[in-house]
Amino acid sequence: MVPISYFLVLAAILFVLGVAGFLFKRNIVTIFMSIELMLNAVNLTFVALSYHLRELNGQIFVFFVMVVAAAEAAVGLAIIITVFKHRESLNVDNVDLMKL
Amino acid sequence: MYAAFFFIFAGAAVGFAINLLIQRHPVYSALSLIGVMASLASLYLMLGAEFIAAVQVIVYAGAVMVLFIFVIMLLNAGEEERTQRSKLARQAGAPLLLILLSLVATVLYKQFPRDSMVQFGDFPGQTAPIGRLLFREFLLPFEVVSVLVLIAIVGAVVLARKEP
Structure with a gap:
């Protein structure tokens, strides 16, 4: 048996690792994967709290988060392909048109 | 028994997530992310969310990650080049992340009672x-x-x- 807070702390650790990847990685595809990692961490909190409250609504929310993540992955990867076509590079430091 | 399974899969998830950060080549990062998702699917099973576990494996580890690998290979993405542009991220990044982690973890740990235990079959899928x-x-x-x-x-x- 494990307290429910262990699951939530694990989700927090995974979320922070996702934030770290988002901040420190320079490859745009890896940054996108870090976003997926953060979404997964949030899904874990949803499922753990669904267990804690004995309610199924949390699992429905996870289902919707997954659908939104799939849609986001499709559009985001299309954007990455377009960026690569124009810049010939996947490094985010080279995509700085809007930087002052 | 349950605690052993929990620590195995939680350790695997955190290890794969750290590996995602360490690896320079995006294909290795994608494989680590698949590992994280598989470990999370096992944790969902332990929480009695069988439908979510199946969807996690089929949709996330299957469809979404195939899309990622496909794009990595289509663009022939090579090793990530290290640049030292952002001084702020280099110096303040790690401490700020630790602060964020401790804040979130403390709030979550305090908010939920320690006696609310998770075990097999308590909330069947x-x-x-x-x-x-x-x-x-x-x-x-x-x-x-x-x-x-x-x-x-x-x-x-x-x-x-x-x-x-």
Whole structure:
């Protein structure tokens, strides 16, 4: 048996690792994967709290988060392909048109 | 027994997530992310969410990650080059992340009672009630989300096609 807070702390650790990847990685595809990692961490909190409250609504929310993540992955990867076509590079430091 | 399983899969998830950060080549990062998702699917099973565990493996580890690998290979993405542009991220990044982690973890740890234990079979995976909820109470969000997916498909096609 494990307290429910262990699951939530694990989700927090995974979320922070996702934030770290988002901040420190320079490859745009890896940054996108870090976003997926953060979404997964949030899904874990949803499922753990669904267990804690004995309610199924949390699992429905996870289902919707997954659908939104799939849609986001499709559009985001299309954007990455377009960026690569124009810049010939996947490094985010080279995509700085809007930087002052 | 349950605690052993929990620590095995939690350790695997954190280890794969750290490996995602360490690896320089995006294909290795993608494989680590698949590992994280598989470990999370096992944790969902331990929480009695069988439907979510199956969807996690099929949709996330299957469809979404295939899309990622496909794009990595299509663009022939090589090793990530290290640049030292952002001084702020280099110096303040790690401490700020630690602060964020301790804040979130402390709040979560304090908020939830220690005696609320998780064990096998306490909240059995109920796929049929999820289906009933999804098509009764959550029918409108379900339909809206299907329109969202349609928009995403059209948007992806428009973005990725050859310019005339």
